[in-house]
Amino acid sequence: MKKYVYEFNEGNSSMNKLLGNKGANLAEMLSLGLPIPEGFIITTEACKKYEEYKNTPENIVDEIFNHVEKLEKKIKGKNSEMPMLVSVRSGSSVSMPGMMDTILNLGLNDETVEQLGRATNNRTFALDCYKRFIMMFGEVVKEIDKKKFKKALKKYREDKGYEKNAYFSESENEEIVEILKKVYLEETGEMFITDPREQLRESINAIFKSWNNSRARAYRRMNKISNKLGTAVVVQRMVFGNMDNKSGTAVLFSRNPVTGENKIYGEYLRNAQGEDVVAGTRTPKKFADMENDFPSIYEKIIEYAQILENHYKEVQDIEITIEQDEIYFLQTRRGKRTATAAMKIAVDLVEENILTKEEGLLSISCEDIERLLHPTFKNNEEMRKNIIGKGLPASPGAGAGKIYFTVEKAEEAYNKGEDVILVRPETSPDDIIGMEIAKGILTVYGGLTSHASVVARGMGKCCVCGCEEIEISEDETYFILNGTKYIEGQYISLDGSTGEIYDCKLETEQGKITGYFHKIMEWSDEIKNLKIKVNADTPKDVKKAIEFGAEGVGVVRSEHMFFEESKIIKIHQMIMADTKSSRNDAIAGLMPYQKEDFKGIFEEVKEKGSVTVRLLDPPLHEFLPTSDIEFNKLSDEIGISAKTLKNKAEELKETNPMMGHRGCRLASTYPEIPRMQTRAIIESAIEVAEEQRIKIVPEILVPLIVGIKEFIAIKKIIREEAENVIEEKGVKLEYKIGAMIETPRSALIAENLAKESDFFSIGTNDLTQLTFSLSRDDGTKILRGYLEDGTFHFDPTATIDVDGVGKLIEMSKDGGKKIKPNMEIGICGEHGSDLASILYFDKIGIDYVSCTTYKIPVARLGTAQAAIINKMNNKANRK
């Protein structure tokens, strides 16, 4: 027969899936010899049975009651006077707010309350416990509105003419108990349950039921937690920190979670229960003060905390209750800490020989690195209640500012010294300036690879996008979200790491890059397999990336600069040119700018890595003039009527531009462009190599390849021009030409393509888009729907789709390495800095990932963690 209830001595911390974190850690603490209140654990399997029958099956209830009997015996054996009172707590294998948490003092009724009074010699205390229990049970088990109890209490207090936080006398408490019972009766139509077993049965059912309440479901959906996990329930003898002055409660961390200092940090309250600390009704003292109040206990706690930390090899967040000079450990778990603390603690633990370097690196999360590089909200508990909506977490960081809907107004406000949040339906190159000055960007449409997302990440700026519930008013003076109006100039705050939007101004702070951070990065570099390059288009970004540790530039999007206002006119002219000579004029005009950028980039990178420049790629439509102003300007510039230009633009419009005239197809149609770009790249490389006396091997990347001959044809153009330049300059220069693998076909023919290509750059954004037939522009809504209803259990635009896209990546990698074992094969897409994806890339033997500047440190840690995990898995598999 299956076992649904475990004694603490039957469990350990590795059983957290079955026993929940709380239960498993209690069992572990017991095995370490720490004092914990007696009790048992009802497993997550029981929760699943509850789900199935919408009730806890009788066989499980029987099993529970058997353990209750055992517990009773233990308690009686210890103190025959005390009634058996227990706490009942939920506990899943993942930390999860939103679920029902705790019921204390269970077991109290009109008889046991007297027993408790006698045993503690404090009837007022016993009645106080009874009051608390009736309200707690009524609220969480019977779903009575909290306000009903509060109202009745308030009325009683006011009738008596008491202050808000007044203490009640024994007899007053007696009266209040009766009042609360009456509320209970009125609200439920039944008498308060007096049978402790019945109280327990209903409490357990309520906890199981709360696993599936809407808040818990919403939380799991947002945090990608499976609905199938279920929760365990921990039943333990009540210990009372509020019994007298020899009692108390403490919450502490084994090290300082803010600074990382190796010193116990925490708070304590004498004569109080844990919930009093949390509720904030009394101001707790510092843990250090305990040395005076409870000298012997203080020493013991330090000793135990050390045991726990050494055992778990992590900072511990510990809850303790002291009942009449006896210590009880109620909980221990991984301590949440600031990014700064996380670094210091990891380094210290390694240097203290508690952790190996590998364990140290695994103890830090990529989010820690992320938080260090971007502003975060100050620890702010009221955040949750101010959430007004959620979009996609497009670019991490936190930002608060006033809403503006146009670049013009945003600039105006910025110039007045205001903090700005730019709210746009979606962004376009026209919005760049507005994005630069904003504290954060919020868009209605677009996914994680939309313009807003990509640009914001490049800027290291907080961005939430694709919040399609937002309706912006026609005159762009307000937006409506879930029925509420948010007006221009009103404060909102954005969390780009979660996608959350708040309707208030939240304080932000910037993490500090310390020596510990550098240590972590250094260790990561020792361990990781994957190289990390940057996706950056300007010398400025490249400089920053090199500082962050980039080992080269994975892709310079050569068209990036064309979007600048001063240059886009040349692009317009080039596209709209009717004669070859006017096209050539436009192209020639762009060359100096390209060269300036490329030279700057080569100068920054020096010999620290390779630089890969991708030829002009985007669908032409992205460059077409759209506004009358642009048409008129262009008309003036090139002397063709605006009307003719508009017609031409109309003619060039495509139904599905992503699958249209773009990538290397542009190079086929306008070979003048790759010629100019090649010349700019090769000239830059030669000049910088000479000026700096270094060796540069520029790499030219051809986008959207689908065929061998296509690649050969474009390679021929590039080679011709490159050789011309090299001959003109009279030097020697090695250079590489590679194919971008971003169409399914290029992956399918990769083995043959490898014969012609010097390297492969796998563009996972487009590859995913095409494999799923899910346009990055239009797919957001569909994707969100699929993520919410569980059709997809992950977002393939954020985390690589191993089952589908992965097959194509492996074909590319295997095909390439088969033909050229030393060929460099890298990933250049949003997935390059996603941990789950990195784990996969490391596993299959990709050479490098390329990501945006601000993701470089994250990727450094991530690739190290991936190397460690894959190595562990390999070892495990070999056994």
Place this chain on the structure above:
Amino acid sequence: MKKYVYEFNEGNSSMNKLLGNKGANLAEMLSLGLPIPEGFIITTEACKKYEEYKNTPENIVDEIFNHVEKLEKKIKGKNSEMPMLVSVRSGSSVSMPGMMDTILNLGLNDETVEQLGRATNNRTFALDCYKRFIMMFGEVVKEIDKKKFKKALKKYREDKGYEKNAYFSESENEEIVEILKKVYLEETGEMFITDPREQLRESINAIFKSWNNSRARAYRRMNKISNKLGTAVVVQRMVFGNMDNKSGTAVLFSRNPVTGENKIYGEYLRNAQGEDVVAGTRTPKKFADMENDFPSIYEKIIEYAQILENHYKEVQDIEITIEQDEIYFLQTRRGKRTATAAMKIAVDLVEENILTKEEGLLSISCEDIERLLHPTFKNNEEMRKNIIGKGLPASPGAGAGKIYFTVEKAEEAYNKGEDVILVRPETSPDDIIGMEIAKGILTVYGGLTSHASVVARGMGKCCVCGCEEIEISEDETYFILNGTKYIEGQYISLDGSTGEIYDCKLETEQGKITGYFHKIMEWSDEIKNLKIKVNADTPKDVKKAIEFGAEGVGVVRSEHMFFEESKIIKIHQMIMADTKSSRNDAIAGLMPYQKEDFKGIFEEVKEKGSVTVRLLDPPLHEFLPTSDIEFNKLSDEIGISAKTLKNKAEELKETNPMMGHRGCRLASTYPEIPRMQTRAIIESAIEVAEEQRIKIVPEILVPLIVGIKEFIAIKKIIREEAENVIEEKGVKLEYKIGAMIETPRSALIAENLAKESDFFSIGTNDLTQLTFSLSRDDGTKILRGYLEDGTFHFDPTATIDVDGVGKLIEMSKDGGKKIKPNMEIGICGEHGSDLASILYFDKIGIDYVSCTTYKIPVARLGTAQAAIINKMNNKANRK
């Protein structure tokens, strides 16, 4: 040392790549004992060397002259009086107009002309030959403008006061020879070449050079012939059909190429050279008349023709010259024939035991079947010179009519009894009526899978699309093509099989379906492996398809009918609905129409095969109202302002609709739609099964699947509704639910998908589109460029891309069959009726192909041929 020159007895017909068709067949005829003039063949390899050095290398010239010496000896041995005169002809392994063809009488000069006069005792004849040679050599070798010679001749004639076709006397011929030599000198600056070896060397160079002239290159590009083949050169002793009345020339077919009758068919001329027949200066007699003129020779020719036909097992097209009662065979090749003749000849040859059934089927081309089903142009030689442009061959057949640009004007003209060609930028559902009444459709944009193409093929109507050189005037009264204006009401003709456009009214005729056709189809069915189903959406089309031999319906596009004007309003209403109830109303309104269609289809198919209905698929944008009329109409109907509707439409617009909200994503968003469609399908199936007392197993196809859970979710909706209907009706009904494999991901996960799917339908159109990132709407231009410059050697939207898309198809097939060996896996896309693609599908073991109605007979023959060829290849490989 490599050999560049072959004697006829060193070759045979299988060496046609090296010797060209002409040379190889001459060698073959010699081995069969047929009389052919002595000579030798210079190989295609020599042509390649010419290409390399832009001259025929000296070692090859030496080799040629060695063979010239041998030839001289042979000729002298036969008739020591005759000078050595030769013909020099080009001959590639593919028939190819545009190249230099023939030089006759080579070897003549002032001395040899006298020798010829003496030997033939006819100096006038000799001088006539000399005249012809000077002109021919001047024109083709020295590139002298033909008109220069003609002008000089005309002047001489007029000076003499002669009629146009007058015969010249011996002395006049002498004078003319001198005049022509003078023209030659003036035009080239050099004397006429008298050295026969030099004449030969220059002629051979000229032929090799002509391989790469622009006309030949253009022809090869259009007909997908490799530029690398090169041409051979045949050098043969001149035989003169024009020597005297015992001489003559004949061109004949071993069977009648028009009717297929087993009787020699041809023309002959006494005392004439072959070119006189071709030039049409004299009217030839029927071959049968030869029996009187040359009784013994007539019998011999019949005997030899039979030998050739029996040997080649094909109708032969034969050229003969008779020189003084001696027969010489100059050429034999496969005889071109009408579709009707092709059928009869194939059946006859099989019944005469000359061919096996397999060989009989291989002797017919799919184009023959095509021509039989669609109108073709009457044999019309002037076609070529009236070509004004070329688009994509979108739907086969021929059509001639007056140009109209709008459906309204087309209808008006049609009602007046005019033949109409509808010319549109591209077609949309609004154009259906115009397309139905037109003789042909011409569009500026769109590829082989555009709306115009697909609809026209469904109608069996001639269509040329994507002719992007056409500019339609703004007021739609004329178009401009290559600088010429074509006005409304003017005649043009279209060849939908070649994409050619002619600026005249060409006569068309309809092929006849005969018993021979049915015999061919019957034999095909015996041999083929692949089942053939139809893509058809209406009972009418399905009826026709069943007549043509369809074995079921591969896909009913359930949305097809929604495009009809009376129904599209309901679709608009459904899409624009703000409330669920108004959406349901719209959907419910569509149900009766759907049922009517489905019932009609089930009734037509009966038990002849399965019917697969695909759920609503196209991107929503295809259904969005576009015109103000539509918006106003919809506004009246559903009481929402036109402005609001327009905003909604704007909101629903997608950047890349093909990768947007379509396919099963619509079913996820609006589950009411698949419910309604399922109900319509299941009710129809039940009702028809009961009425007709037959068993029907309807198949429901879910489009655009990318994930397992996605498919399960939609299957659940379908199953629920289907079970509801079945329960309501109180019957039993088996039905199947299958996934459409049209995204790369569905192919990549096919093995897992097969666990859930009852069958697979592989949609090769979308799969190709996504694999290549080449939108069917926008790709035409890119594709054309790539085909023209040789980047692609085939059009992947027409012929399956085995190297890329094929890998995905094989994954789907292998994955499916691994899980469910009996699972039906079919192809449903344009490739289903393409021979090269069918060959591949047969080879990898696909179960069926599905194609449009008029392609069914083509596919029947094609699948049989594929089975035969694959079987032969397998045997060959096993050896």
